[in-house]
Amino acid sequence: MAITVQRAVEDVSSPTVPASPVSPSRPPRVRRRNALTRAWGWTPGRLALIMAGLLGLMAVLGFVTVTTANTKSDATWELAEQHEPTAADVQRLYRALSEADATAASTFLAAQNASIELRKRYEDDIAVAGPTIGLAAVDRAGDPRVAREIEVIGRQVPVYAGLVEAARANNLQGLPIGAAYLREASHLMRTEILPAAERLYDIQTERVAQERDDAMRFPYLAAGLLLITLIALVATQIYLWRSFGRRLNVGMLIATGALVVGLIWSSVAFVLHASNAQSAEPERVAALAQARITALQARANELLTLVARGNGAQYEEQFDKLTTELAGKDGSSGTLATAREGAEGEVAAALANTAGATRSWLEGYREVRELDNNGRYDEAVERAVTEGATGSTAPAFAQLDAGLERALAASRDQFVDDIVAAARSLTLLTTGWAVLTVVAAGGVAYGLRQRLREYR
Amino acid sequence: MMRSRILSVLSACLVAATVAAGCGADVAPGSMVPVRPAERPLPGGVKLDPEVPKENKDNDCGDPTASLAPSGTSVPSGSTMDEIRKRGRLIAGVDQNTYLFGFRNPTTGELEGFDIDIVREIAERLLGDRSKVQFKALPASQRIDALKDGSVDLVAYTMTVTCERRKDVEFSSVYFESGQRILVAKGSDYKKVSDLGNKPVCAPAESTSLTNLAKEDPPPDLIAVDDLADCLLLLQQRQVEAVSTDDSILAGMAKQDPSVHVVGEQFSKEPYAIGIPKGNTDMVRYVNAVLDDIRNDEWDQLYGKWLEPVLGPAQPPAPKYR
Structure with a gap:
């Protein structure tokens, strides 16, 4: 082949410049091909070429496997240490703002009898907003969708808090205008702030799912290279065996062994990694978070029917819609039931009495509505906000919320545990591949140099 | 001679370098956060272009306020x-x-x-x-x-x-x-309903208050709310210039806010x-x-x-x- 090329070059150059041998730019290339061809035709040269090729392949393999293992391990740790917590923080913000809407209504209804704990909870919920949107901003600086939601939350939460305080101040003075301020605040929360918080949460949840899928992706490049290198090693050994008639070349065997160890190690590690990452389902955490937020929003609507004093038809409709989503039409289906079905261990234990709590909450709600509709407003309010009153909706809801909170925490634990287990399975693989490829390269160099030395 | 030429060339270079270093677009002190004015929230259910109920011409009962004559405060059995x-x-x-x-x-x-x-x-x-x-x-x-x-x-x-x-x-x-009047901020120039042409005025939705206001020439910009208290809130936030409905209701609003008062004559009978x-x-x-x-x-x-x-x-x- 190379010879044909050389002839072709001579043919082209000979008619124009018959005296000069070849044009000055071409000879080195032709000569090198020539040299390579000549080296391949000569056994020691061929050995040197094989060695160079194998060592080059080994270097690329080392680089790719180390980078792949490192990237995967980093991505998995990052998922557990950064993306999941950020998503959880944004979810906490969404929950806190939903809770603020409910607690603001609750303290408003209880007026001067409002418990200091409830008041503090409202303040803590509002205090979560600033740092969380700061975190989200830092975490996803480049995403315009995130910037948009952060702007809405950042601009509107102070306005919301101002309206709630105006409502409280007017209410404590006995002025009915307070209720109008509270309804306006709640309207702002529902139509602007909560949708923005929900979208922000969706973006983060989506990201966790995506990062997990990325971390689980099969490393085709590294696997392909490993396969090629192994084939090259085996082919070289067959060649050596045929040409030199010696069965065993220790260096080459060490190189092959190192790569086989790497292959087995990686296979086990990646299977463990994938199966652990597979069992970490971000959808489960998201479903529980959504159930808890739905419950809080329903509770806010329950209380606002009372704040609205007879003009609360819209809140009643919302309550029915949200509780149907949460518990189904019959009180025993919906997102809660779905969450219970798939739950295991601690999550299942935490969810165990949420069904009962939901039922007594919804029963209590119907009694509250009954009282309010019959003009017994005072009793209705007492039923709705007094902790510990018999038949009151407050303790039933508190029980549901606490159950969901524990289930959510346990579910997050399970998720992070699985991700950490996945990350652990990749521990040392980076260093492992660095060492193994160096050993394999050493083996190749050692084994082929032995053969080469025979020609000196 | 040679030296001075070198010096002059050097100083020319220095001048050129100084000028070149100052080149490029001018940059004014900037801002990374676009500042927008605060948005005032509206209460839920506010209608900015409300439907004005037709005037009810159904007055076939004579004087509707004529009731039945009293017959003492005795309580017969079975009553x-x-x-x-x-x-x-x-x-x-x-x-x-x-x-x-x-x-x-x-x-x-x-x-x-x-x-x-x-x-x-x-x-x-x-x-x-x-x-x-x-x-x-x-x-x-x-x-x-x-x-x-x-x-x-x-x-x-x-x-x-x-x-x-x-x-x-x-x-x-x-x-x-009672009768319809207007509630405005103290210190404002509005003295009667005709001063409110083309100004934002709040009234309860689907009420005759809207009908009466729409009869003015030019009519005010009507804003209707489902809950009357929202009207006072809008006035307190100065999103409307006035509230107009029965003066008995306006009285309740004025009582809650010392910065507003009821003005003008009644322009309807309630x-x-x-x-x-x-x-x-x-x-x-x-x-x-x-x-x-x-x-x-x-x-x-x-x-x-x-x-x-x-x-x-x-x-x-x-x-x-x-």
Whole structure:
């Protein structure tokens, strides 16, 4: 082949410049091909070429496997240490703002009898907003969708808090205008702030799912290279065996062994990694978070029917819609039931009495509505906000919320545990591949140099 | 000679370098955060371009305020009043959202106001005890229905007597003469409704208040709300220039905010009477007797307690009978 090329070059150059041998730019290339061809035709040269090729392949393999293992391990740790917590923080913000809407209504209804704990909870919920949107901003600086939601939350939460305080101040003075301020605040929360918080949460949840899928992706490049290198090693050994008639070349065997160890190690590690990452389902955490937020929003609507004093038809409709989503039409289906079905261990234990709590909450709600509709407003309010009153909706809801909170925490634990287990399975693989490829390269160099030395 | 040339070349280079270093676009001190003015939130259900109800020309009942003549405060057995006595309590449908007329005092949880006191006076005379009343707080849209299904004995609820309502319920004699006026910020130049042309004005949705305002030339920019309290909120936030509806309701708003006041003349007549289920004519006559009593006795005191500080002095309306 190379010879044909050389002839072709001579043919082209000979008619124009018959005296000069070849044009000055071409000879080195032709000569090198020539040299390579000549080296391949000569056994020691061929050995040197094989060695160079194998060592080059080994270097690329080392680089790719180390980078792949490192990237995967980093991505998995990052998922557990950064993306999941950020998503959880944004979810906490969404929950806190939903809770603020409910607690603001609750303290408003209880007026001067409002418990200091409830008041503090409202303040803590509002205090979560600033740092969380700061975190989200830092975490996803480049995403315009995130910037948009952060702007809405950042601009509107102070306005919301101002309206709630105006409502409280007017209410404590006995002025009915307070209720109008509270309804306006709640309207702002529902139509602007909560949708923005929900979208922000969706973006983060989506990201966790995506990062997990990325971390689980099969490393085709590294696997392909490993396969090629192994084939090259085996082919070289067959060649050596045929040409030199010696069965065993220790260096080459060490190189092959190192790569086989790497292959087995990686296979086990990646299977463990994938199966652990597979069992970490971000959808489960998201479903529980959504159930808890739905419950809080329903509770806010329950209380606002009372704040609205007879003009609360819209809140009643919302309550029915949200509780149907949460518990189904019959009180025993919906997102809660779905969450219970798939739950295991601690999550299942935490969810165990949420069904009962939901039922007594919804029963209590119907009694509250009954009282309010019959003009017994005072009793209705007492039923709705007094902790510990018999038949009151407050303790039933508190029980549901606490159950969901524990289930959510346990579910997050399970998720992070699985991700950490996945990350652990990749521990040392980076260093492992660095060492193994160096050993394999050493083996190749050692084994082929032995053969080469025979020609000196 | 040579040296000075080198020096001059060097200094020329220096000048050129200085100029070149100063090149490029000018940069003014910038900002990374676009500043937008704060958005004022609106209450839920605000209608910026509300439908204005057609004027009701249905005046075929003559003077709707003419009630049945009173026949004393005796309670014959078998009468509606007798039933209430046997039950031991009066059931009254009332408002709980209109400050000064029917509202819930948030500190006590009790219903208070001019309408509430009128009901208590009736209970006092009928049952001998002001507290023997079961108040049913109703939304305004439920007033007629509650009377129709008999779930209340009467409704005292800033209710204007109209021919249309007369078809469904009985009315007592008029106990309060209200009328539409305007509520504006103190210190503003608005003195009467005609000053408000093309200005944003808030009124309750689907009310005759909207109809009356739309008749002005030029008409104000109407903004309608489902809950009247939202009008005061919009005025406090200066998103509207005025609120316009019955002055009795405006009085309740003015009482809550010392920076606003009720101005101008009444430009509609809104006579308030107590609603009673159709057919309970004995109850109408009884209540009218009680109201006659109140006009001569407690009316001034009740008006003075609730409304005089905001609306100024007034006389009880003279009763009209068929």
